[in-house]
Amino acid sequence: xxxxxxxxxxxxxxxxxxxxxxxxxxxxxxxxxxxxxxxxxxxxxxxxxxxxxxxxxxxxxxxxxxxxxxxxxxxxxxxxxxxxxxxxxxxxxx
Numbered sequence: 001x002x003x004x005x006x007x008x009x010x011x012x013x014x015x016x017x018x019x020x021x022x023x024x025x026x027x028x029x030x031x032x033x034x035x036x037x038x039x040x041x042x043x044x045x046x047x048x049x050x051x052x053x054x055x056x057x058x059x060x061x062x063x064x065x066x067x068x069x070x071x072x073x074x075x076x077x078x079x080x081x082x083x084x085x086x087x088x089x090x091x092x093x094x
Contacts, residue, residue, distance in 0.1 A: 005057040012050040019043045051089060058085075 001009070023039045059082070066078035 001054070001057040001061065005053060009050055009053050009057075012046060012053070016043055016046045016050065019046065055085065055089075058082075 019039065020043055023036060023043065026036050026039065063078045063082055066074040069075070
């Protein structure tokens with residue numbers, strides 16, 4: 001992953017960590033369940049966005065490099081890997 005992409009993802013993850021801490025505090029303070037659930041939904045959506053950034057970086061670097069390398073085995077491996085990611089995490093985003 002290139003440095004600008006890594007910086008973006010790390011910044012998002014730090015914000016998400018803050019959100020999670022905030023949710024824990026909400027529970028400690030016996031806040032309304034609906035408010036807690038809304039914050040959990042927001043954190044999940046933020047994680048999905050971070051996942052999309054990682055996936056984009058992966059496609060732009062690792063997958064792209066394998067496709068232009070000319071090696072059939074590398075192309076197949078990366079495409080199979082990408083299909084597995086889509087199958088497992090197809091709901092990235094939120």
